[in-house]
Amino acid sequence: MNAREVAFRTFAGEIAGSSLEIKGDDEAAPSYLITPLGLMLNRVFVAGKLTEKSMKGTDSEPIWNAVVKDVTGNFYLQAGRFQPEAAAAIADIDEGEEPYVGVVAKIRTWTNNEDRTYVNLRPERIVRIDEDTYNAWLLDTAKDLWRRLNLVRTALTFPEASVKELQEKGMTESEADGIVRALDHYDRPESQRYAKMLQSALRQILPGKDIDFGLPEDASDFRDEIQPAPQQETLPGSDDSGMDAFDQKEFILGLVEEFDTGSKGAPRDEIERKASEKGISADAVETLLDELMNEGQIYEPNLGFMRKI
Secondary structure, eight states: OOOOOOOOOOOOOHHHHHOEOOOOOOOTEEEEOOOOOOOEESSEEEEEEEEEEEEEEEESSSEEEEEETTTTTTEEEEEEETSSHHHHHHHOOOOOGEEHHHHHHEEEEEEOOOOOOOEEEEEEEEEOOOOOOOOOOHHHHHHHHHHHHHHHHHHHSSSOOHHHHHHHHTTTHHHHHHHHHHHHHHHOHHHHHHHHHHHHHHHHSOOOOOOOOOOOOSHHHHHHOOOOTTTSOOOTTTTOOOHHHHHHHHHHHHHHHHOOOSSSSSSHHHHHHHHTTTTTHHHHHHHHHHHHHHHEEEEEEEEEEEEOO
């Protein structure tokens, strides 16, 4: 009997940027989603506020969907007859209270016709937690994220190193394998996203919003720390739109409003397609959408759809 996979702590923002999935040759072999920082995920332990839920299916075989929000974004959950304990827990929770919950879940992905990957969680267990427990999860998850950032920096310092050679530099086999695969698939990670995640988590834990944690607000300084290769001139998320950051954000906000013509919201695919016509890359669109959500201007009512608040 195979041992159960480790449930790793990770932020919603790191999962949302992930598209690399590997599967074993054996039908029973586990599959893994690899994040841009090399974390190989089969199961996760996440936490946040349960802000939405809905029931599909039938009364005899209900399928519950739920949204759990941490400080970096949303986790999307679905539980049905194969997750009876989790489905019952979602049914019993009053989302109007927006309670904190802890969730252990398996990773599931789906890819649309334009090869964009979306991540869904199939919860094994959901429990209500208090704010102190949530803050403890934030701190532990931030520590794990910081470790991964430093491991990626080490790997970038030795770009030709093999998995075995990276293990000799203090990584586990899984960490080294994941980072090698991630750098090959995603290239160098955009550090600004992860610096913001760390600061959002730490500011949630500590009182006050103006605390300086020593992490740069300007991503260029931090990027130099974890991306030492000077020959890299074009960074992920760069664009040729000719707009400044404010104009880009206003443009994307306008697209959300323009394409929100159905019951689900504005499709991300349509937003990205229209933005690409203006020279704004898909990575840049994702960053702008994340910023708009963090500012409370938009939200994601359904997986892959946006709506203005």
